[in-house]
Amino acid sequence: MSYIELISVAFILAIDAMTVSVTNGIRLRNCKLKDALLMAVFFGGFQFAMPLLGYAVGEKIASFVGIMAPFLACGILSFLGVRMIIESLKKEEEEKEETKERLGYGELTLQAIATSIDALAVGLSFCIMSDGGCGKLLSSAVIGIVAFGCSFTGAVLGKKVGKLFEKRAELAGGIILIVIGVKMLVEGFVK
Numbered sequence: 001m002s003y004i005e006l007i008s009v010a011f012i013l014a015i016d017a018m019t020v021s022v023t024n025g026i027r028l029r030n031c032k033l034k035d036a037l038l039m040a041v042f043f044g045g046f047q048f049a050m051p052l053l054g055y056a057v058g059e060k061i062a063s064f065v066g067i068m069a070p071f072l073a074c075g076i077l078s079f080l081g082v083r084m085i086i087e088s089l090k091k092e093e094e095e096k097e098e099t100k101e102r103l104g105y106g107e108l109t110l111q112a113i114a115t116s117i118d119a120l121a122v123g124l125s126f127c128i129m130s131d132g133g134c135g136k137l138l139s140s141a142v143i144g145i146v147a148f149g150c151s152f153t154g155a156v157l158g159k160k161v162g163k164l165f166e167k168r169a170e171l172a173g174g175i176i177l178i179v180i181g182v183k184m185l186v187e188g189f190v191k
Contacts, residue, residue, distance in 0.1 A: 006139055009122060010146035016115040017043035017147050018154035019180055020077075023173040024111075025158020027084070029101055036155035039108065043151035046112035047119050048144025054123020055136050069117040070188025076114035077181030080107065084174030114181070119143060 021039045025031045123140070 006142055007146070010143045011150070013047060013116075013119050013122065013143055014043075014147040014150035016073075016118075016180060016184065017047060017112070018150035020111050020115055020177065021151040021154030022158040022161065023176045024103055025155040026161055027173045028103065028159070031155055031159035035103070036152050036159075039103070039155045040148045040152035042108045042112045043115060044144045044148025046116040047147035048140050050116040050119035051123030051140040051143055052136065054120040057120075057124065069121055070185045073114045073117050073188075074181040074185035076110050077177045077184070080110060080114075081174040081177030081181065084177065085171055088171040088174060116147075118184075 021036075021043065024039055025036070028035055122143070123136070
């Protein structure tokens with residue numbers, strides 16, 4: 001894989017993580033630098049680790065992961081999205097206008113897994129490629145760094161967008177997560 005191909009793949013893999021970071025930035029009442037960095041570390045870290053895990057697992061489960069990845073991603077993101085929508089409707093009923101204060105590590109982990117499953121499949125493809133080109137460790141590092149940068153940028157953008165839609169931020173965020181999950185499922189069948 002050439003460096004240009006690697007960087008292109010890294011940005012493609014980071015799109016979902018960036019979109020979820022935008023959603024998180026919208027949801028948080030006051031998304032601080034610390035919050036944006038935490039999201040970036042989770043998403044970038046999982047995007048780095050998943051290709052390495054995929055490489056380690058090898059060809060034996062490549063077909064299973066390829067088939068199941070869209071279902072897993074859609075399921076996790078839809079679950080989180082529905083939960084956000086329910087929370088926003090409860091808040092509406094209780095006449096609370098506040099958004100979420102902090103994201104929990106469990107929620108961030110689920111989001112990071114859902115958005116990095118495709119990186120696992122990329123890692124599986126590393127094991128059948130020759131050792132020429134960029135190498136698996138460098139490739140995983142580039143993927144992780146790009147996801148880190150995109151996720152951080154997404155969280156900052158989400159904070160700015162969230163101020164425009166304060167009352168409906170969590171509802172919109174839930175809908176966006178479900179749409180991303182469905183998009184990933186559809187893309188899994190179109191391939």
